[in-house]
Amino acid sequence: MAFSKSVQRLGVRALGHEAQVTDVRRLSASVVRVELHAARCAGVPFAPGCKIKVHVGDGEMRSYTPARIDPSVGEMDVVVFAQGDSAASRWVNGLQPGGTVRFLGPGSSVPAPQGHEPWxxxxxxxxxxxxxxxxxxxxxxxxxxxxxxxxxxxxxxxxxxxxxxxxxxxxxxxxxxxxxxxxxxxxxxxxxxxxxxxxxxxxxxxxxxxxxxxxxxxxxxxxxxxxxxxxxxxxxxxxxxxxxxxx
Ligand SMILES: Cc1cc2nc3c(=O)[nH]c(=O)nc-3n(C[C@H](O)[C@H](O)[C@H](O)COP(=O)(O)OP(=O)(O)OC[C@H]3O[C@@H](n4cnc5c(N)ncnc54)[C@H](O)[C@@H]3O)c2cc1C
The missing domain is CATH 3.40.50.80 (Nucleotide-binding domain of ferredoxin-NADP reductase (FNR) module)
Incomplete structure (x- = not known):
């Protein structure tokens, strides 16, 4: 387990993107909206429903779904549920504007809408x-x-x-x-x-x-x-x- 965490940590350092935290807002007591700016992601295609894997500390990675993406400037929001006293909760509760986040991706995950649907x-x-x-x-x-x-x-x-x-x-x-x-x-x-x-x-x-x-x-x-x-x-x-x- 310690070995795999070290590999994750090295992987996200070598292959991941670094993003600046530009805003942190609570939508409720335990739901947090985080705005990120990753200059190197400008122009990278992020499909609706894609996932990123965020380093939440100590070699731990968690999957998140960009809620809003502006690929022209490399900006995205993620909405994180801080559940219990978990690695992801500690990570998101500690985020502040000006901080940095490292992530891998985007990767495909959920199919996006394909044109017109009756509903x-x-x-x-x-x-x-x-x-x-x-x-x-x-x-x-x-x-x-x-x-x-x-x-x-x-x-x-x-x-x-x-x-x-x-x-x-x-x-x-x-x-x-x-x-x-x-x-x-x-x-x-x-x-x-x-x-x-x-x-x-x-x-x-x-x-x-x-x-x-x-x-x-x-x-x-x-x-x-x-x-x-x-x-x-x-x-x-x-x-x-x-x-x-x-x-
Ligand atoms: C493709 C993908 C995209 C995702 N996108 C998002 C997203 O945009 N926003 C988001 O908030 N989550 C998202 N998730 C879910 C998130 O990655 C997991 O909930 C993750 O396990 C949370 O990590 P943790 O450190 O809180 O808990 P873990 O350390 O992973 O788990 C600790 C314990 O908490 C339990 N647990 C895990 N998640 C929850 C939960 N939500 N409620 C109650 N108990 C839980 C586990 O079963 C385990 O028993 C996504 C998952 C996937 C696979």
Whole structure:
């Protein structure tokens, strides 16, 4: 483990980009929007839904999704959920304007919108706020949207900039999202729905949308973490979601 952390540290130093932190803003108590300026990334193509791998200290890397990108100047925002006393939480809670961040990427992760859609849905949790923003910004103007983001109770302000319902998390993680998916009124036509956030919730959402008659090839699925740990998320992506995986 110590060896792999050393390799990660060397890798991000040799191959990564350095970015300046230009702004840090709390969208809620535990959701932080970080604006970065990476001069060397000016002109680098960042597709909506791509990921970067950020060095959060001590050789630890974590994946994040640029919420907003201005490739003309190498500027991007990431929206980070600071959960518990974790490496990523300590990192983001310690960021200040003027600081630096190193990251690898961009790498492909979630399929971006492909032109006109009759409507678009998005479901996820705090970790997917940046993804929702990137996807919605890439939809043709006027596309009807629907969906929900689950947040900690009392932190629904984290979603107020998005055209999505904020669902406070109850004891049963993801239950409110699945309920919303089962009952929301649908516009006419074959929509496309992005599902992200916690892995077990994503599976339940996938079931809910299949039951509503949205075919699998209209679902864009990418679990970002799992209550049962990273190995569980990876296993799901290799097994039940593998043959279905789009990108
Ligand atoms: C492609 C991709 C893009 C991502 N983009 C974003 C993004 O834009 N913003 C963002 O906030 N996250 C994003 N994530 C999720 C983020 O990388 C993980 O949540 C990461 O594990 C957080 O690191 P940590 O140091 O907090 O916890 P870790 O040290 O990785 O894990 C410690 C413990 O916390 C648990 N845990 C991990 N994440 C959460 C969580 N969200 N809530 C509760 N418990 C958790 C783990 O299961 C483990 O038990 C993305 C993940 C992927 C795969």
């Amino acid at each position: 678009a849905g998005f479901y996820g949790d705090e970790t997917a706020i940046g993804l929702a923003e990137a996807i919605f910004a890439a939809l043709p103007p006027g596309t009807p949207t629907l969906g929900a983001i689950e947040t900690l109770a009392g932190e629904t302000s984290a979603v107020s900039h998005l055209p999505l319902v904020a669902v406070p998390r109850g004891v049963d993680v993801g239950a409110g999202l699945a309920q919303h998916a089962r009952t929301v009124a649908l516009p006419e036509g074959p929509g496309v729905v992005w599902l992200s956030g916690e892995a077990t919730s994503v599976l339940a959402l996938r079931e809910a949308w299949l039951e509503r008659g949205v075919p699998r090839d209209r679902l864009r699925i990418k679990p970002y973490w799992s209550l049962r740990g990273k190995a569980h998320r990876k296993t799901l992506e290799r097994t039940v979601l593998r043959q279905e995986h789009i990108a």
